[in-house]
Amino acid sequence: MPGIMQHITNSDSEDHDANLASLDEWSEEIATKLAKEETIHLTSEHLKVLTKLREFYRDRGPWKNPRTILKYMQATVGDEESRKTLYKLFPDGPVRQACKLAGLPIPANSAQPSFGSVH
Numbered sequence: 001m002p003g004i005m006q007h008i009t010n011s012d013s014e015d016h017d018a019n020l021a022s023l024d025e026w027s028e029e030i031a032t033k034l035a036k037e038e039t040i041h042l043t044s045e046h047l048k049v050l051t052k053l054r055e056f057y058r059d060r061g062p063w064k065n066p067r068t069i070l071k072y073m074q075a076t077v078g079d080e081e082s083r084k085t086l087y088k089l090f091p092d093g094p095v096r097q098a099c100k101l102a103g104l105p106i107p108a109n110s111a112q113p114s115f116g117s118v119h
Helices: 004-010 028-037 044-060 066-077 082-089 094-102
Strands: none
Touching: 028 044, 028 094, 044 066, 044 082, 044 094, 066 082, 066 094, 082 094
8 A cells, every 4th residue: 555654744635634644533423523523423425435545545656636536426426416415425525535534535626516625
C-alpha cells in the first residue's frame, strides 16, 4: 500500500485530524463513532460505500482528484440516482464526509460542490 502517513503529512487537505495514520487502524466501530459526531446513523449502505472506498484507496493509492472518487462512489451505489443517494448518505458532501468516515485522506479541492461537498 502507498505510504498513507506520507500522503497525510504532505497533503494540502485541511482535515488531517480526520484521517488515520494506517488503513489497519480503521474499524466499523471507529466509523460509527465518527458518524455519530457527524450526526449520521451508519447503515449497511454507508458501510458498503466506506468499505469499497477503502478498497479503492488500498488498490490505487493516493487520490488524484475528487471527481474520480465521486464517480467511483456513484458506481458503488449503483442506482439511477446515485448522486442523490450519496448526498442522502453523506449530507455534508459525499467525498469529504465519506473519506473522513472511512479514515482516508480528504482530497484537496474537494470543497467544490461539483466534487461532492456542500462546503
